[in-house]
Amino acid sequence: MRPFRSLSARLTVQFALLFAAAMLAVSAALSSFIAGAASREVASQLQSSGAVYDRLWQQRARELQNAAQLLARDFGFRAAVASGDQATIQSALGNAAARLRVRSAFIVSADGRVSSIDPAVSNSEAAALWGPLDDGRVTGVSVLAGRPRQLVAAPIMAPVLIGWVVFAADLDPKEMRGLERLSAIPLHAAVLAPDNGRLTQASGSMSALDQRAAALAEAHLGAPAAFEMAVGGDRSIALAKPLPSFSDREQAILLLAYPKAEAMADARKLQLALGLMTLLGLLLVALATWRAAARITQPLARLDEAAGRLASGEHVQVRVRGEDELARLATSFNEMVGKIAEREQRITQLAFNDTLTGLPNRTMFQQQLEHHIRAATGSGSLFALHCLDLDQFKVINDTLGHPAGDTLLVETGRRVQDAARGHFVARLGGDEFVVLQTVGEDRDAIDRLARDILAAITQPICIDGNEFAPSTSIGIAIAPQDGLNGGSLLRSADLALYRAKEAGRGTYAFFEESLNERAQQRRQLETDLRLALERDEFELLYQPLFDLEENRICSFEALLRWHHPTRGIVSPTEFVPVAEDTGQIVPIGAWVIREACAQAAQWPDHVRVAVNVSAVQFHRGALNESILRALADSRLAPNRLEVEITESIFLEGGEALRLLHSLRSLGVRIALDDFGTGYSSLSYLQSFPFDKLKIDRSFIQNLLTRDGAIAIVHAITELANTLGMETTAEGVEETAQLMELRAHGCSSVQGYLFAEPMSAADVERLFSEGTDALQNVA
Amino acid sequence: MVRNILCALALAGAASPLAAAPLNVRVVDASGHPVRDAVVTLYPAGAAARPARGGGRYVVAQQSLQFRPFLTVVPVGADVSFPNLDPTKHHVYSFSAAKKFELKLFAKDQSRTVHFDKAGVVALGCNIHDQMSAFIVVTDSAWTARTNAQGIASFGDAPSAPARLTVWHPYLRAPGGMIQQAVAPAQRSLSFQVRLRPPPAMAMTDY
Numbered sequence: 001m002r003p004f005r006s007l008s009a010r011l012t013v014q015f016a017l018l019f020a021a022a023m024l025a026v027s028a029a030l031s032s033f034i035a036g037a038a039s040r041e042v043a044s045q046l047q048s049s050g051a052v053y054d055r056l057w058q059q060r061a062r063e064l065q066n067a068a069q070l071l072a073r074d075f076g077f078r079a080a081v082a083s084g085d086q087a088t089i090q091s092a093l094g095n096a097a098a099r100l101r102v103r104s105a106f107i108v109s110a111d112g113r114v115s116s117i118d119p120a121v122s123n124s125e126a127a128a129l130w131g132p133l134d135d136g137r138v139t140g141v142s143v144l145a146g147r148p149r150q151l152v153a154a155p156i157m158a159p160v161l162i163g164w165v166v167f168a169a170d171l172d173p174k175e176m177r178g179l180e181r182l183s184a185i186p187l188h189a190a191v192l193a194p195d196n197g198r199l200t201q202a203s204g205s206m207s208a209l210d211q212r213a214a215a216l217a218e219a220h221l222g223a224p225a226a227f228e229m230a231v232g233g234d235r236s237i238a239l240a241k242p243l244p245s246f247s248d249r250e251q252a253i254l255l256l257a258y259p260k261a262e263a264m265a266d267a268r269k270l271q272l273a274l275g276l277m278t279l280l281g282l283l284l285v286a287l288a289t290w291r292a293a294a295r296i297t298q299p300l301a302r303l304d305e306a307a308g309r310l311a312s313g314e315h316v317q318v319r320v321r322g323e324d325e326l327a328r329l330a331t332s333f334n335e336m337v338g339k340i341a342e343r344e345q346r347i348t349q350l351a352f353n354d355t356l357t358g359l360p361n362r363t364m365f366q367q368q369l370e371h372h373i374r375a376a377t378g379s380g381s382l383f384a385l386h387c388l389d390l391d392q393f394k395v396i397n398d399t400l401g402h403p404a405g406d407t408l409l410v411e412t413g414r415r416v417q418d419a420a421r422g423h424f425v426a427r428l429g430g431d432e433f434v435v436l437q438t439v440g441e442d443r444d445a446i447d448r449l450a451r452d453i454l455a456a457i458t459q460p461i462c463i464d465g466n467e468f469a470p471s472t473s474i475g476i477a478i479a480p481q482d483g484l485n486g487g488s489l490l491r492s493a494d495l496a497l498y499r500a501k502e503a504g505r506g507t508y509a510f511f512e513e514s515l516n517e518r519a520q521q522r523r524q525l526e527t528d529l530r531l532a533l534e535r536d537e538f539e540l541l542y543q544p545l546f547d548l549e550e551n552r553i554c555s556f557e558a559l560l561r562w563h564h565p566t567r568g569i570v571s572p573t574e575f576v577p578v579a580e581d582t583g584q585i586v587p588i589g590a591w592v593i594r595e596a597c598a599q600a601a602q603w604p605d606h607v608r609v610a611v612n613v614s615a616v617q618f619h620r621g622a623l624n625e626s627i628l629r630a631l632a633d634s635r636l637a638p639n640r641l642e643v644e645i646t647e648s649i650f651l652e653g654g655e656a657l658r659l660l661h662s663l664r665s666l667g668v669r670i671a672l673d674d675f676g677t678g679y680s681s682l683s684y685l686q687s688f689p690f691d692k693l694k695i696d697r698s699f700i701q702n703l704l705t706r707d708g709a710i711a712i713v714h715a716i717t718e719l720a721n722t723l724g725m726e727t728t729a730e731g732v733e734e735t736a737q738l739m740e741l742r743a744h745g746c747s748s749v750q751g752y753l754f755a756e757p758m759s760a761a762d763v764e765r766l767f768s769e770g771t772d773a774l775q776n777v778a
Numbered sequence: 779m780v781r782n783i784l785c786a787l788a789l790a791g792a793a794s795p796l797a798a799a800p801l802n803v804r805v806v807d808a809s810g811h812p813v814r815d816a817v818v819t820l821y822p823a824g825a826a827a828r829p830a831r832g833g834g835r836y837v838v839a840q841q842s843l844q845f846r847p848f849l850t851v852v853p854v855g856a857d858v859s860f861p862n863l864d865p866t867k868h869h870v871y872s873f874s875a876a877k878k879f880e881l882k883l884f885a886k887d888q889s890r891t892v893h894f895d896k897a898g899v900v901a902l903g904c905n906i907h908d909q910m911s912a913f914i915v916v917t918d919s920a921w922t923a924r925t926n927a928q929g930i931a932s933f934g935d936a937p938s939a940p941a942r943l944t945v946w947h948p949y950l951r952a953p954g955g956m957i958q959q960a961v962a963p964a965q966r967s968l969s970f971q972v973r974l975r976p977p978p979a980m981a982m983t984d985y
Contacts, residue, residue, distance in 0.1 A: 081873075082874075083878070157903070158873045159902065159903025159908070159911045160911070
C-alpha cells in the first residue's frame with residue numbers, strides 16, 4: 001500500500017524533505033561554524049587579554065621594583081639597615097608602602113633576619129624567601145599569610161649585599177577586579193598560586209574553583225589554546241597563563257575565564273536567527289513545493305475527473321492553460337472526447353438507423369414505441385401506429401432489380417417523412433415503414449395523416465427511365481385501446497394492414513377486434529392443417545378431361561378436399577394459402593402425388609392423372625424425390641403423370657427451368673395451368689416446351705358473350721399446335737362452348753358439362769360401367 | 779705588599795715553639811675552577827693561637843672611579859689611608875660592623891686615614907659611584923692567607939693542633955660571605971668547593 005494516494009502530497013513531502021535535509025545540513029554547518037567562530041573569537045580575545053595582563057603585570061612589577069630599588073639605594077636607608085636601626089627601617093618601609101598602596105613590605109637581610117611592617121606576614125614566612133632572593137629572584141607570585149601576592153624585591157647593597165627590600169602587593173578581589181576591568185570583554189580573572197601542595201586562589205568576580213577545576217587549569221597551563229571548564233557551575237572558556245612564581249619549585253597561574261553563556265550570547269542569537277530562518281525557509285519550501293505540485297497535479301486531477309465523467313457517458317471538455325505537456329495532454333484529451341462522441345454518434349446511428357434510408361430502424365422504433373406507450377398510459381393521451389407496406393414491391397424488385405427497389409425505398413422513406421412531418425417515422429425492414437402519431441382530441445387527424453401518406457406515395461416515380469405509380473397499404477392501430485404493449489400493438493397494426501391489402505391495396509384500414517378473431521381462426525387453421533394428414537382428413541376428387549379427337553376420357557385432374565372434423569369441407573382457396581405460408585404444402589403435396597399415382601395405376605393405360613404443384617412446393621419441396629417415389633411405388637408410367645404448374649413458379653428465380661427440365665427427363669408431362677391470366681408472357685413458352693396449355697376458365701366463361709374471346713382461344717390453340725403442345729379448356733359448362741372449342745382445334749375440355757369432380761370410387765365405377773354417358777355429351 | 783705580610787706571617791709561624799707543618803687549602807668554584815682572592819684564615823685552638831702582628835700602614839686609593847686595590851688584608855690595628863686620585867668627588871663609606879666610617883673626599887689628592895682596630899670584613903663603597911666596591915679584611919690570626927691563581931692558599935708553619943679554618947670571598951654565597959670548618963691536627967690539606975655570586979658591578983650594569 002502506498003503511503004500517499006495523492007501525487008501532490010507525495011511531491012510536496014518528497015521535495016520538502018529533500019529541501020529540509022539540505023537546509024538543515026546548511027543550517028547545522030552554519031550553526032557549528034558560528035559556534036566555532038565564536039569560540040575562536042573568545043579564545044582570541046582571551047589570548048589578547050592575557051597579553052594585556054602580562055604587560056600590566058610587568059608594568060606593575062616594574063613600578064614596585066623601581067620603588068624598591070629606589071628605597072634600597074637610599075643612603076640613609078642603607079645606613080639604617082646596615083646598622084640595624086629598626087625605627088628608621090620601619091618608617092622608611094611604611095612610607096614607601098603607603099606611596100605604593102601596598103600593605104606588606106619587609107626586609108630580608110643577607111643573613112636571614114626579617115624586618116616587616118605587616119604583622120600578618122610571619123617572620124618565618126618571610127625568611128623562607130631568602131633562598132629565592134639569594135638566587136637573584138626579584139619578582140614573582142608567592143603565597144603569604146594564606147593569600148597569593150605579587151612580590152618584588154630589590155637588593156640592598158652597602159656596598160656588598162646586606163639584604164633585600166620586598167614589597168608584597170596583595171592580589172585581593174579589588175586588585176583582580178581592576179585587572180578584569182581592563183579587558184575588552186567581561187571576563188573573570190584569577191591567580192592560582194601553589195601553597196604547600198595546593199593552589200590558593202585570588203580572584204575578583206570569579207567564583208572559587210574546586211580542586212578538580214584547579215587541576216584542570218594546571219593541566220592546561222601554558223597551552224596556547226583555550227579550554228572549557230566549569231567555574232562555579234557555569235561552563236566557561238578559559239585560558240591558563242603561567243605567572244612567574246617567586247619560588248622555582250612551583251608555578252603560579254593566571255586563569256582568565258569567560259562564561260560560555262556570555263561568550264556565546266551573540267552566537268546564540270545568530271544561531272536562533274538562523275534556526276528561525278531555517279524554519280521559515282522550510283515553511284516557504286513546503287508551501288512553494290505544494291503550490292508547484294498543485295500546478296502540476298491540478299490539471300491531472302481535472303483530467304482524472306473529466307475522464308471519470310467521460311466514462312459515465314458525459315460529454316466533457318477540460319480547459320487548456322498554457323502550452324506545456326499538460327496543456328497538450330488536455331488538448332489531446334479534448335480531441336479524444338470529440339472523436340469518441342463522433343464514434344458514439346456513428347455507432348448509435350448504425351444501431352438505431354437504417355443505413356439505406358437514414359430513417360430510424362426497428363430497434364429505435366421499439367424504444368420509441370415503448371416510450372410512447374409509457375407516455376400514453378401516464379397521461380391518458382392517445383397515439384396511432386401506422387404500418388405501411390408497399391404494394392407489389394416484390395414484383396418491382398424482381399423485374400427492375402434491387403438497385404431500383406432500393407431507390408424506391410429511399411424515395412418512399414422521404415415521402416413518408418415529408419407527409420408525416422413532426423411524427424416518428426421508421427423503416428422496420430424490407431418495404432415496411434411505420435409512423436408513430438401522437439393524437440390529441442381530434443381523432444380525424446389519424447385519417448388525415450393516412451390519406452396524406454397514401455397521396456404522397458402514389459405520386460408517380462421515375463426509376464431508370466421507367467415511370468410508374470407506387471402504392472402502399474396502411475394498417476392503423478390506436479394505443480392504448482388496440483394493444484397494451486408494443487408487441488400487441490404492432491400485431492394489431494399488422495392485422496389492419498392485411499385487411500387493407502385484402503381491401504384492394506392503396507388504402508388504409510383500422511384495426512378491429514374482428515381482425516383479431518380472424519387471426520385466431522387462421523392460427524387454428526394452421527394447427528388443424530398440421531394434424532389433417534395424420535387424421536387422414538384429406539381426400540382427392542378427380543375431374544375428368546375429355547379428349548375431343550379420341551372422344552373419350554384421356555385424363556383426370558386430382559383435386560384436394562379437406563374434411564374438417566368440425567367445420568366440414570374447407571375450400572382449398574381457404575387452406576392452401578395457409579399451407580403455403582406455413583410450408584405444410586410440401587408434405588400435403590407429396591401425399592397428393594402419391595395418392596394420385598396410386599389411383600391412376602388402377603385406371604386404363606391411356607388415362608393420365610394431373611396433379612397441381614404449388615410454387616412453394618416446387619421450390620422448397622424436393623419435388624423430384626416425391627414424384628420418383630410415387631411413380632416407383634405405384635408403378636405408374638411416368639408419362640401418365642401430368643404436373644400442372646402456374647407461371648408464378650418463374651417469379652422465384654432461375655431454378656424453375658432447371659427443375660422443369662429434370663422432371664421432363666423423368667418422362668413426366670408438364671402442363672401450364674391458368675394460361676392467359678396474371679403475368680403471362682409468351683417468353684415462357686419459348687424457354688420451355690410444355691406438353692399442354694390449360695386455357696384459363698375466364699376465357700371460356702366469356703367465350704360466347706365477349707368480343708374477341710374466340711379469337712384469343714383460337715390464337716392460343718393455333719400457337720399450341722404450332723409449338724406441338726396440347727390445349728385443354730377449363731370450366732366448360734355449355735354445349736355451345738364445346739362446339740366453338742372443337743371448331744377451333746382445342747385438344748381437350750374439362751368442366752361440369754361433362755362431369756363434376758368425383759371420388760376415386762366413382763372413377764372406378766365409371767370405368768367399370770363404361771364412359772358412354774360422357775361420350776354422349778361430347 | 780700582601781705577599782710581604784704573608785711572608786711575615788709564615789716566618790712568625792715557623793718561629794713557634796710548637797711543632798709545625800705546612801697546610802694547603804684549595805678553593806674551587808661550583809664548576810671546579812680555582813677561586814683566587816679567597817681569604818683563608820686558620821684559628822688554632824688554645825695556646826697555639828697567635829694574633830697577627832698589629833700595626834702597619836696601608837693605602838686604598840680611589841682612581842679611575844675604582845678602589846685600588848680591590849682586596850686588602852690587614853692586621854688588627856692597621857691604618858689605611860684613602861687618597862682620592864680622581865678629579866671627581868668620592869664619598870667613601872663602610873657600614874660593616876668591623877669598622878663604620880664615612881669619608882667625604884671632595885678634592886683631588888685629598889687623603890684621609892682610618893684606623894682599623896677590630897677584626898672583620900669591611901666592605902667599602904662610594905655613595906656617589908655605586909659601581910665602586912672594595913674589601914678590607916681585618917684579621918686577628920697570624921695564619922691568614924689569600925688564594926693564588928691556582929686557588930691555593932698555603933700555610934708553611936701551621937701548628938699541629940686542632941683548629942678552625944674560615945674561607946671568605948667577597949662573592950661567596952653564604953651568610954657573611956664566609957664558610958668555616960674544623961681542622962684536625964693531622965690534617966695538612968683541605969679543599970673547598972664554593973658557590974660564587976656574579977660580581978655586583980656586573981649586576982649593576984643591568985640598571
